[in-house]
Amino acid sequence: MSNPKPKLSIQNLFFTYGDETEALRNINLDIMENELFILFGPSRSGKSTLLRLMNRLSDLSEGGQRQGKILFNGSGIFSRKVDVINLRRRISMVFAIPTPLPGTIYDNLTYGLKMAGMRDKATLDERVARSLQQAALWDEVKDRLHTSAFALSGGQKQRLCLARSLALEPEVILLDNPTSGLDPISTTIVEQSLHELKQQYTIIMVPHSVQQAARVADKAAFLLDGQVIEVGRQKDLFVNPKDQRTEDYVTGRFG
Amino acid sequence: MKRQQTQKLAVGIITTVSFLVVVPILLVLIFMIANGIGGISWTFLSQPPRSGMTEGGILPAILGTIFLTLGTAIAAIPLAIGAAIYLSEYASDNRLTRLIRLAIVNLAGIPSIVYGLFGLGAFVLFLNFGTSILAGSLTLGLMTLPVVISTAEEAILSVPQEFRVVSLSLGATRWQTIRHQVLPHALPGIITGVILGLGRAAGETAPILFTVAAFYLPELPQSIFDQTMALPYHLYVISTQIPGMPMEIQYATALVLLLIVLSLTLIATFIRSSMRRRREW
Ligand SMILES: Nc1ncnc2c1ncn2[C@@H]1O[C@H](COP(=O)(O)OP(=O)(O)OP(=O)(O)O)[C@@H](O)[C@H]1O
Ligand SMILES: [Mg+2]
Numbered sequence: 001m002s003n004p005k006p007k008l009s010i011q012n013l014f015f016t017y018g019d020e021t022e023a024l025r026n027i028n029l030d031i032m033e034n035e036l037f038i039l040f041g042p043s044r045s046g047k048s049t050l051l052r053l054m055n056r057l058s059d060l061s062e063g064g065q066r067q068g069k070i071l072f073n074g075s076g077i078f079s080r081k082v083d084v085i086n087l088r089r090r091i092s093m094v095f096a097i098p099t100p101l102p103g104t105i106y107d108n109l110t111y112g113l114k115m116a117g118m119r120d121k122a123t124l125d126e127r128v129a130r131s132l133q134q135a136a137l138w139d140e141v142k143d144r145l146h147t148s149a150f151a152l153s154g155g156q157k158q159r160l161c162l163a164r165s166l167a168l169e170p171e172v173i174l175l176d177n178p179t180s181g182l183d184p185i186s187t188t189i190v191e192q193s194l195h196e197l198k199q200q201y202t203i204i205m206v207p208h209s210v211q212q213a214a215r216v217a218d219k220a221a222f223l224l225d226g227q228v229i230e231v232g233r234q235k236d237l238f239v240n241p242k243d244q245r246t247e248d249y250v251t252g253r254f255g
Numbered sequence: 256m257k258r259q260q261t262q263k264l265a266v267g268i269i270t271t272v273s274f275l276v277v278v279p280i281l282l283v284l285i286f287m288i289a290n291g292i293g294g295i296s297w298t299f300l301s302q303p304p305r306s307g308m309t310e311g312g313i314l315p316a317i318l319g320t321i322f323l324t325l326g327t328a329i330a331a332i333p334l335a336i337g338a339a340i341y342l343s344e345y346a347s348d349n350r351l352t353r354l355i356r357l358a359i360v361n362l363a364g365i366p367s368i369v370y371g372l373f374g375l376g377a378f379v380l381f382l383n384f385g386t387s388i389l390a391g392s393l394t395l396g397l398m399t400l401p402v403v404i405s406t407a408e409e410a411i412l413s414v415p416q417e418f419r420v421v422s423l424s425l426g427a428t429r430w431q432t433i434r435h436q437v438l439p440h441a442l443p444g445i446i447t448g449v450i451l452g453l454g455r456a457a458g459e460t461a462p463i464l465f466t467v468a469a470f471y472l473p474e475l476p477q478s479i480f481d482q483t484m485a486l487p488y489h490l491y492v493i494s495t496q497i498p499g500m501p502m503e504i505q506y507a508t509a510l511v512l513l514l515i516v517l518s519l520t521l522i523a524t525f526i527r528s529s530m531r532r533r534r535e536w
Contacts, residue, residue: 057424062347089426099417101436102534112425115435168426 006030007172007202008054009071015049015226018063023049025226027068031219036194036203038213041223042249047206048096050223051174054204055091056084072172089116092165096176096206098157100149105141108149108160112168127167134197135163136189154181159190166197173197175205179212191216210250214238222246287510294507303473308493309500313508315475319388319483320457320515322476323467326392327456331399332449338400339407339445344433363401368461370398375465389479391467398462399452406451410444411437443530450523454516460487470496486512 008031015024023046031037039047052058054070056077070077077087089112100108109128110118118124128145132138137159141152152160158181165173179187187208194216197203207213213220217234222243230237230246241247298312305311346352374394384390414437422432438445456462468488476483490512494505 055424057420060420060423085426085428088424092426093424095417095421095424097417099421101418101421102440111422111435112427115422115425115427115431164425 004032005074006071007033007035007073008204009069009074010050010054011069011071013050013053013068013070014066015046015053015058016065017061023226024053027226027228029221029228029231031202031204033202034198034200036198036205036216036218038217038220039204039206039223040210040213040220041229045223046226047223048176049226051093051176051204051206054172054174055088055093057088057093059084089168090170091172091174092168092170093174094161094165094176094178096180098154098161098181100152100157100160103149104146105149105152105160106145108164109167112164116168127169131163131166134166134193135159136186136193137163155183155186158182159186162190166201170201172202172204175203177206177208179208187212210238210252214250222249224249284513287506287513290502291506291508291510294501294503295510299504299507300511304471305473308471308497309504313484313486313489313511315473316484316486316489316508317511317515318475319468319485320487320512322388322483323391323395323463323485324453324457326388326479327395327399328449328453330392330396331403331452334396335400335403335449335452336407336445338404339411340433340438342404343408343411344429344437359401359404363405365398366461367398367459368464370394371462371464371466373397374462379466385480386465386467386469386482387480388467388476388483391463391483391485392479394462394466395456395459398459399456402455403448403452406448407441407445410441410448413444414440440534443527447523447527450519450526454519454523457519458487458512458516460491463488486515 008029010027010029010031013024013027014022016022027050029037039050041047049058052061053066054077058064058066066078072087072091076082092112101111103111106128109131110124113124113127129138129142132141137156140156141160149157149160158178162173162175162178179190182190191212194203194205198218205216207216214234217238219231219233220237221231222229222237222241222245224245230241230243232241236242237246238250241250247253300312300317301314302312303315304313342352342355346355371394374390374397378384378390378393379386382390384393418436418440419432422436423429427435460468463485467482468485469482470492472482472484486508490505490508493500493508
C-alpha cells in the first residue's frame, strides 16, 4: 500500500484557447483513487478548463492548443490510440449549469447506457434506481420517472445530471460546482452523498465556496491564473496554507 | 404620453403593411377560384385531354406533376440533408466550407431556365437519360437543393449546443449525438424546408421544358425513362399555344396547380407549428 499509483496524473499541462487565452500554465497534479479532490480558485482561474481536459471535452474547443500529459490508470489520455468515447464513459463530467436532455427523467438517466449498447430493461431500471438514490433524488422522482426532465426544479436538475453520470458507473466523476443552484438543505444532502460516493469513485470537484471546499475535501489544489499555487491535504491547505496567496484567498481577503 | 402615441402609430403602420401584403395574395386566390371552380369536375380530374386539349381532363398532367415532385424529393432530400449535416456538424469553418456556402447561396439565385438548360445538357444528352421523368426530377432536384440545404442547416444550428456537449460527455459518438439529439429537434425545420422546396419545384415550368415535359401525351408514363405531361407546362401550352382554348379550362388548370402548391405550403406550416408546440425547452 505504500506509495500507490495515482488514478490520474497531470504532468506539465498547458492549455491555450483558440483566441490565445492561456487558460492553464504548467499544471502538475496527482489524484489518488477514491479521493475527493477539490480544485478551487477565483473565477477564470482555469478550473473548468482543467476538468474538461480530463475527459477530453476540450477536443471540442476549436483551435485549442494543448501541451503536456494526463495519465489515467498510468496511460496517456491524449494518445492517438485512446478511445475517447470509452474514456468519457469512465471519466464522467457533470456540468456547472445543469442541462437535462429533452425527454423524460428516465430517458436522461439511461441515455449514456443506451448509447453504449445496453438494452436490458431490468439492468437499466436497476441502474436508474441506484444512481438516483446515490444522488439523493430517488424519493422525489420515483413516481414520475416518465415525465419531462424539464419540469424539475433547478436543484433537482442538478442532482439529475449527477445521477445521469453515476448511471454510467464511471471510475472518476468530474463535478463542476454541483451545488451552485441548491438551497442549504439540498447542499447538505449532496455533500453527505459525496462521502459515500468516494467509496466507489474518484471525485474531482470544483466547489461552490471555500467553506464547501474545506468541508468536503480530502485534498485540494488552489488555482490562480491558470497555475497551481498550492496543493495539500485538507488540514494543511485550509488550516495552515504555506503560500501567502492561498492564505489570503482561504481567509477571504481576496477573490 | 408621447411615447404611447409613437407606439400606437408604429403598430398601426405595421398592421396596415401586413394587410397590404395579404390582400394581393387573397385577391389572386379569390380570382382564381371564381374563374376556375366552374371548370373543375370529376371528369376534369380523372380523364386525359381530348379534341386537341379543348375537352376532357388533365389527369396525365396532375399525375405527371405528382411523379415529378416525388422524383424531386427522392433526388434532393438525402443529398440536401447530408450536405446540411456535414456543413453544420462535421466541417470546420475554413476556406473550402465558406466556398461551398457561397456556392449554395449563389445556386439559389440562378434563374430556373438555366437549370433547365443545364439539365438538358447534363442529364438528357450527356448522361443520355433522354427526355424523361428521371432527367426532369434530377433537374428539379438540383434546383431545389440550395433552399433545402440552407433551411436544414439553419434548423440544425438552432438546436442548442449544450445538448451536443452533454450527449458527447455521456459517451455518445458524434453520429449518435446527431441522430438522437440534433436531428429530432431539427426535424420540423428540415421538413418545412423540404416541403417549401418541393412546392416551388412543383410549380416550375422552365426546368422541365427541355428535360421531361410532353406537349400532349394522354397515356400515363410507364417508367422513369418516359416523358410525361406536367401541370405548369400544360398550363403554358393551353394558354399560349392553342387557339380557341376555353378560358374555363385554363383557369381550372391553374386552380388545380395552385391548390397543389398551396396545400404543400399548408402542410409545412402545420407540421412546423404542431412540432413547435411539443418542444420542451
Ligand atoms: N471556450 C472558451 N474560449 C475561449 N476562452 C475561454 C473559453 N472557456 C474559458 N475561456 C477562458 O479561459 C480562462 C479559464 O476559464 P475557466 O472557465 O476554465 O475558468 P473557471 O476557473 O472555471 O472560472 P469560473 O469559476 O468562473 O467557472 C478564462 O480566462 C476564460 O475566459
Ligand atoms: Mg468554471
